[in-house]
Amino acid sequence: MQTIDTSINAGWVIPVEPDGQILENHSIAVHGGKIVAVLPTKNAAKEYRATETIDLPHHALIPGLINAHTHAAMSLFRGLADDLPLMDWLNLHIWPAEAKWVGEAFVRDGTELAVAEMLKSGTTCFSDMYFFPEVTARACVDAGMRACIGLIMIDFPSAWAQNAEEYLHKGLKLHDELRHSELVTTAFAPHAPYTVSNGPLEKIRMYADELDIPIHIHVHETAHEVEGSLAQYKKRPLARLSDLGLLGPRLLAVHMTQLQPGEIESLAKANVNVIHCPESNLKLASGFCPVHALVQAGVNVALGTDGAASNNNLDMLEEMRIAALLAKGASGEATAVPAHTALRMATLNGARALGLEAHTGSLTAGKAADITAIDLADIASQPVYEPLSQIVYTATREQVTNVWVNGRHLLVNRRLATLDEATLREKAAQWRGKIAG
Numbered sequence: 001m002q003t004i005d006t007s008i009n010a011g012w013v014i015p016v017e018p019d020g021q022i023l024e025n026h027s028i029a030v031h032g033g034k035i036v037a038v039l040p041t042k043n044a045a046k047e048y049r050a051t052e053t054i055d056l057p058h059h060a061l062i063p064g065l066i067n068a069h070t071h072a073a074m075s076l077f078r079g080l081a082d083d084l085p086l087m088d089w090l091n092l093h094i095w096p097a098e099a100k101w102v103g104e105a106f107v108r109d110g111t112e113l114a115v116a117e118m119l120k121s122g123t124t125c126f127s128d129m130y131f132f133p134e135v136t137a138r139a140c141v142d143a144g145m146r147a148c149i150g151l152i153m154i155d156f157p158s159a160w161a162q163n164a165e166e167y168l169h170k171g172l173k174l175h176d177e178l179r180h181s182e183l184v185t186t187a188f189a190p191h192a193p194y195t196v197s198n199g200p201l202e203k204i205r206m207y208a209d210e211l212d213i214p215i216h217i218h219v220h221e222t223a224h225e226v227e228g229s230l231a232q233y234k235k236r237p238l239a240r241l242s243d244l245g246l247l248g249p250r251l252l253a254v255h256m257t258q259l260q261p262g263e264i265e266s267l268a269k270a271n272v273n274v275i276h277c278p279e280s281n282l283k284l285a286s287g288f289c290p291v292h293a294l295v296q297a298g299v300n301v302a303l304g305t306d307g308a309a310s311n312n313n314l315d316m317l318e319e320m321r322i323a324a325l326l327a328k329g330a331s332g333e334a335t336a337v338p339a340h341t342a343l344r345m346a347t348l349n350g351a352r353a354l355g356l357e358a359h360t361g362s363l364t365a366g367k368a369a370d371i372t373a374i375d376l377a378d379i380a381s382q383p384v385y386e387p388l389s390q391i392v393y394t395a396t397r398e399q400v401t402n403v404w405v406n407g408r409h410l411l412v413n414r415r416l417a418t419l420d421e422a423t424l425r426e427k428a429a430q431w432r433g434k435i436a437g
């Protein structure tokens, strides 16, 4: 009999690999931060002696959700400027507010607020893009959160760096500092084709190949972006990125609401990852990402919330539901993005996009114990014919009760283990006073 750290016994386990599988009355054996086995609960007690046993008979265990695109620290701008199109929102509100307020303290407090919200809604890993990425990384390590930290690049100066050279230099330094981290990895994060010129994009491609890390960029977010590129470069943004050698399995192309049929084929051929952010696209009226066509073409589609300033939450359960519904509405096909595909987009596909599929994204022996427990005894989830369907179409984040990251129990019966909610509330109120005042 093998001794293990933890046995989590659940009503249902939904491993995501294989696709659509639902295991009833199963347990996850966890040891040293990793999943040792997923097996029937009646066998678990015979095979393993667990130091801690957690019984969740009315819960479903799913892989921790992966938010493949966000700007965590922007949680402090939540609700600051609503009901505007992207360029007015950025030019008149967000960029001026960032120029005035963004610094180490802002990024630390904003990231902690975001991590707390994400853990409480079942997210165990996020892919970030923001200034002061070293501060974001530290906040994640301190909270025990998994993250892929974007090494930001943008043509204009900020409080973090003055020019392309300094952005790149600081990014490479951070990549080097984090290279042994178990929780935090890095990706290059050039903001968008319209804010980063060819020179820095070429350098990023070269370093990304050398360091073998992803490139995370907003692309084809709006029709306006495509028109601007046609006027300036005589080509669409995706064609420009292609000419710069950026289309490949390392690329995370965020948004992609403006796609022509030929472009979908070239994304599929190059194994580009598309990060779909349906709520941000809806709120900014940016357009509709053709998710059904992308999935049919074989493109890896993952989900992101985008920042809390354009969503306005970091709730991946909600994002998954909207992604499934919107794909049906936009394609006119009710079979588009069924529940199991939506869950895969929010877990394993995100891990794959971030180059983390060997470590997380499914409940598989050998992977990290990144696990989310959802209470299906809630009255609004009755009766439970199909737990996977209940999770995608019915469950809300209030039903998330327990979360583990790398085997560490970070949300325990809805209470955060590494962050203090009262302190987070107080700090958010202080920032609100300063920013609104």
Ligand SMILES: [Zn+2]
Pocket: 069, 070, 071, 218, 306, 307
């Ligand atoms: Zn974004």
